[in-house]
Amino acid sequence: MSDQACEAKPAAQLAAASPEPRFEPKIVAFLCNWCTYTGADLAGTSRIQYPPNVRIIRLMCSGSVDPTYVLKPLLDGADGVLIGGCHPGDCHYQSGNYKARRRTIALKEILRSAGIDETRVWLRWISASEGQRFADTVTEMTEFLREKGPNPMRTEWAV
Amino acid sequence: MQRLSLTLMGDTMMEQKPRIGVYVCHCGVNIAAVVDVERVARAAAELPGVVVARDNTYMCSDPGQALIKQDIREHGLNRVVVASCSPRMHERTFRAVAQQEGVNPYQVEMANIREQCSWVHRDKGRATEKAGLLISSAVAKATRLEPLEQREVDVTPGVVIIGGGVAGMTVALDVANTGLPAYLVERQKSLGGRVAELNRTFPSLQPVSELLPPLIARVQDHPNVTVFLRSCVSQVEGYIGNFEVEISGYGETGTPVGGDPGSKSDAPRAGLSVGAIIVATGYDVFDPDRTPELGYRDYPNVITSLEMEERLIRGDLTVDGRSPERVAFVKCVGSRDARVGNSHCSRVCCMYTAKQSRLVREMLPEADVTVFYIDVRAFGKGGEEFYDEARSQGVRYRRGNVSEIYRKRSAPGVDGGLAPHAGAGPVVLVAEDTLLGQPIEFEADLVVLAVGMEPRKDAGVIQQLLKLPRSADGFFLEAHPKLRPVDTAMDGIFLAGCCQGPKDIADTVTQAKAAASSALIPLIRGSVPVESASAVVNEELCAGCAMCVDVCPYDAPTIANLWRTSRINPVLCKGCGACAVTCPSSAIRLQHFTAAQVLAQVDALVQ
C-alpha cells in the first residue's frame, strides 16, 4: 500500500509542475446542520485553509440523504460525494447517522454493481468542534480524487 | 427514476412566479478581499428568476437591511437570497427582514460565502468561482422554496438544573424567584460542589462557612425549588419549551440506579416536564499522577491545592508532626501543558495560590513561603491588589516551571530504609530560576501543587444525553464565544459555571445568572416557535406500509385515519427527514429540504 503511495506522489508533483492545468475534482458535500456543517463553519472562523473543490449543501441530518442525492451528482459528472454527519451517538435526531451509515453501505453495493466507483463516496463523522478535521477530510478527499482522475461519467455522458 | 419524477411533480406546483433578489455581502473586507463580489453579483443577475442582484458592504447592517426592504417593495420580490456569512449567524436576521415586508420568512435562502469560502481559500479566482456556484445553488433552491406557516407551541414552565454547585444553586434561585419551578439535580449527598471543599475565598478571604451555608439554606428552603440529591438525569426527550426529563438515583459506582433491580438507592425517581435545561456540572481537578516527574505519588509532603484547602480548614499544616519551615507552591500543574492534553490556563490557580500562600504566612510567620510560577495571572477585579498583598506579606515569587521533585536519601529526617516512599523528610524541587538563568535545587518540607481544572471525567455522559458539543479543551461548547456565551447548539439548553471552562466563583455566579435569564425568556413569553420545516404525507400516494412510523424517532407519523394512510403530527415532527428517505412510495416530502430543492442545488453545483 505504502509503495503505491510512494510511486503516485512524484507523478502528482510532476503534474503540478507542468504547465497543463492540473485536474480539479468537483466534490458535492451533504452536511448535517448540527455537526459537520457547524464544523465547516468552525474551519472558517479558525481560517483553516482547504481546497475550494468542495461545494456544500446543508441538510438537517445525514439521515435525510436520499440515495438519489448521491447518484445524481455522480451521474452528472461530479467526481466525488461527501456525506458528513455527527459522531455515533451524537446525532441531533438520535439515530439519523446510523441510518445514513446503513444506507451508504447499501448504496455502495448498488454503485459497484452499476459500475460506478464506490470509493468516490465518502461518509465521515465530523463534529461541530472538529474544524481541522473537516479541512483535513476535504484536503484528503481532493487529493484522493485528483489521483483517481475524473469521473468517467463526465466523458461518457459528454459523448 | 420514476419516484424522482413523481417527487418533482409534487414540487413544481408553484403558486407564484419566482421574483428573486440576490444580495452579495462584502462583510467589510472579510469576503470582498478574496471574492470578486461585484463579478458574482453581476453573474447572479443573469440567473433565471433573479430580478435584482446587488453587492453591499454590510448586508446585516441597517442600510443593508433597508436595501432588501426597498427592493421587495419596488420590485415585488417574493424570494431573497443573501450571500454572506453562515446561515447560523444571520438567517434569523434576514428572515425577519423579509417578514416585515410581507415575504414569507421561509422564502429566504443564504449562500455561505464567508465561513465556507472567503475565509478558507486564498486563491481569488477559484474562490470567486466557488462563490458564484454557491449563489446559483442558493438561487436554485430559492426558486423552489415554498411559504411555510410559522407555528408556536406553548411551553411548560420550569427548569431542570443539572449540578448543585454554586452555579446550579444560583440558577435555581433566579428561576424560583420568578415564580417558576426549579428542579435542582445533584448527584452528591449534599449541595455546594467544589466550593464546599474550600476554606476561604479570594479576593476577599471570606470564609466559605459564611458564604456557602446561607446559599444552600436559601435554595433548600425556597418553596419553588425542588432539590434531588444523590440523583442524576438519566433520560431527556423533547425540545425547547417542552422537555421530558427523567431523574434517577445516583449510585456509588457513578451510574444511574433505580431502573436496574440489582441496585439499591433511596433516591426518588421522577419524570419532569420543563421548558429549559441548564447544565452546571462543574469541573474535576487535575490528577498529578499524570505528571510523574513531580513525585506526587511518592511523597506524602507533596500535596494538591485541594488537599491544601482541606488542611487549611483543619488548621493543620504539620508534616510528620512538625511545622514546616519551607513551603513551596508549584503553579500550572496540569494546565498550559500540551503533554497532558490541557493546553488551557485554569484561571483560578494563580489567585488561589496567592490566597493559600498568604494564609500559610499568617499561620506560620516563621516559615519561608516560595511560589514557583511561569506567569502570574491576576486579572479580575481586585486580583492584582490581592497578589500585591501576598508579596507584601513576604511570599517569595520565583519564576521557573518546576521540572522535577525528588528526595535526597542522605537528607536529614529520611529513614535509610529500602523503601523510598516511607517517611517524610524534605524534598528537592529541581527547576531553573529563569530570572537568574540558573538551575536550582530548592529544598522544601511541604510542596503544594496548584492543580488545574479539567472537564468532568464523565462529561461524555451528559454530552450524549443532551447532544452537546464540546470544545477542543473538552469543556462544553457555547453557541458563540462572544455573542452567545451561555447558549449551546441545542435550543433550550444552557451552560453555567465551570462545565463551560475554568472560572472563579464570581464569574461562575455571573454566568449562572446570565444562563438563568436566557432560559427564562421563552418561559416567560409562554411560547416558542416550532420547526416549520416538518415532513408532510401526500395521502394519495401513501400505501399505508407504516415504515415511516417505524423509522421516526419522535412518533410523529401515525396511521389512524379511515383510509389507513399515514399522517405526520407537525408539532411532534422535528424535520430530520428520515421518513422521507425511507418511504417506498415517495409519499413524504420534507418541507424546506425537498428532493426537488436539493436536486436543483446539485444541478447548479455540478454544471
Next chain:
Amino acid sequence: MALKTQKLTEQLELFGCIQCGKCTGGCPVARKTTLNMRTLIYHMLVDADMDVDAHQELWDCTACFTCVERCPKDVEPAELIISLRGELVESGRVPETLGTALMGIFRQGNPSGMARQDRELWAEGMEESLERAKGLASHAGSAQEECELLYFVGCIPSYDQRIQPVARALLRTFERAGLDPGTLGTRESCCGNEVRRMGEAGLFGMLVEENGELLRGVGARQLVTTSPHCFNTFRKEYGLDGMEVLHYTQLLARLIEQGELTFPEPSEARPGEHRTVTYHDPCFLGKQNQIYDEPRAILEAIPGLKLVEMDRRRERSLCCEGGGGRMWVEGTNLQERLAFQRVQEAAETGADTLAVACPFCLLTLEDAVKVQGLDEELCVMDIMELVDIALEEDLDP
C-alpha cells in the same frame, strides 16, 4: 560563523516556547555546565544571528531528551541542539574524538574503527549458534530463508570486551526459550542513533539507507536489539513498517509472562541468588520510549532476587551521561560526572547490584563505581547477565 536564526526557529517551531524553564530545570547537564536550553532558545527567538562556535557547551548535551519529555508546549529543545551541532559538523568544526568516531563509522561501520570483519568476534565460543544465526540472515536479500526474529547486536556489544558477554547471554537465552534468531553478521553497521544526535545528518541518512535495506531484505517480523539506543532509532527514525522493533527487555518480559522462559528454583549450587538489586532506567528506554515496567518484571521474576528502588527512577531517572555520543566527546566539565552521583544513589539503597539494560549505562556506571571506590559494595550488571546467571543451571547436562 554566524547562523541566521529565522529559518531554523521556524522549522523547529521554537516560537511555541514560553520560556518557562522546565527544560533547563530538568536538564541533568545544565546543573554542571553552562548549557542552558531555555536561553539558547531565547537567543534563537530574539537574535537575528547566532555565533554557534561560541557555544561549545552544545557538546555537553547527552541527548537524554528529558527536556523534550517535559516541555509543556511540545517544543523539542534537544532537536535544536542536534541542528546546531549539525551546523558545526557541516563545516568540520567538531571535537577531534568525535571526528575519529564518525570516521570509524564511515569506514568500518563502528565508532571505534575496528575492522568490519571482526564484528562477529563477540560470539566467541558460540560459533555454532552464530553459524546458524548467520545462515539464516546473512544471505538477507536473496530471500533464501525466512527469518522470523532478527537480532541487531550493535557496535559496543560487538566489539567491547565488557559488553560482548551481554550479547552472548542474550543469544543463549533466546535459544533456551526456543527462539531462532538471525543476525546480519559482518554486514551489520552502526545504527546511527548517536550519529544523528551528534548532528551528522548526512552519515545518519547513509546508515538508515544501508541498514534499512538489509533489515527489510531479511523480511523478519521482529527486530530485537541489545541497546536501547539502536532500539530508539529503529523504532522512530527508520520507518520499518511491518516490523515490530523490540528492546530485548520487552521480548524477555513477554517470554516470561507467557511461560516460555522459566527460571529454576534457587539452589545452593548456583551463585547469583539473594542479590539485592536496584535498577537504573536508561534514558533511551525509559524517558524516550516509556519502557519502565518490563525490565522490572524480568528482575522480579528472577528467584531470590530482591528489587529495591532508587528515589529517582522511571520518569525521574538521572541520566548517566553516556548517551547521545557523549561516549566520544568529553564535554566541558569532567570533574563532576552525573554517573558518580548516580552510583552513590544506587549504593544508598543498600543494593549490592546495580542493574542496567543499556551498554552505555553499563560502561559509564561501572567506571563510576571504580572511581568512587564503591567496587566493594556495588557491582554493575546488565539485566541480561543476571538472567543468564539465573538460568545457568539449565545448561548443565
